Amino acid sequence: MEGAALGGGCELACICDWVFATPESKFGLPEINLWVFPPEAIGYFPRLFRYRNTVDLVLTGRVFGAEEAARLGLVSRVVSADGIGPAVESLLGALKGKSAFVLREACKTLRQTAGFVPAEAALRAEKAYL
Numbered sequence: 001m002e003g004a005a006l007g008g009g010c011e012l013a014c015i016c017d018w019v020f021a022t023p024e025s026k027f028g029l030p031e032i033n034l035w036v037f038p039p040e041a042i043g044y045f046p047r048l049f050r051y052r053n054t055v056d057l058v059l060t061g062r063v064f065g066a067e068e069a070a071r072l073g074l075v076s077r078v079v080s081a082d083g084i085g086p087a088v089e090s091l092l093g094a095l096k097g098k099s100a101f102v103l104r105e106a107c108k109t110l111r112q113t114a115g116f117v118p119a120e121a122a123l124r125a126e127k128a129y130l
Contacts, residue, residue, distance in 0.1 A: 002081055006030055006063065010074075011040040014048050017107060018076045020087050021066040027074060028063035039126045048073055 004026040005013050013019050013027070021027075031038045037058060045054040049072050056062075069075040079087045095103065 014044050020077050020079055020084050021075045022081045023066055025066040026063050027069045029057050030061040032061040
């Protein structure tokens, strides 16, 4: 990811299994500054980050860099702009030759056991938002 992932882009990043970002990348949930809140982030972020980190990001609307995003767990790796392609190739090489079925089931089970399938929480947040 190069550039800014603000609002929906940041929420989208939180549901990805891998996120590569450049040192210049920016993240944030500025919705609060528009007098609304980010419903998807409220549904997903508490499962991804600590509760207090989620409160900080949702209520302040501050923009933060890739290194902080990596510390929080939103970003898998911070790489140079010309390093994104090789990082993705390296990841694909590590997955190549493995069973697609087993990879898919492992991801599904990881998300379920980590409580990362918050359909009910996301729906409650969306209903409150609307």
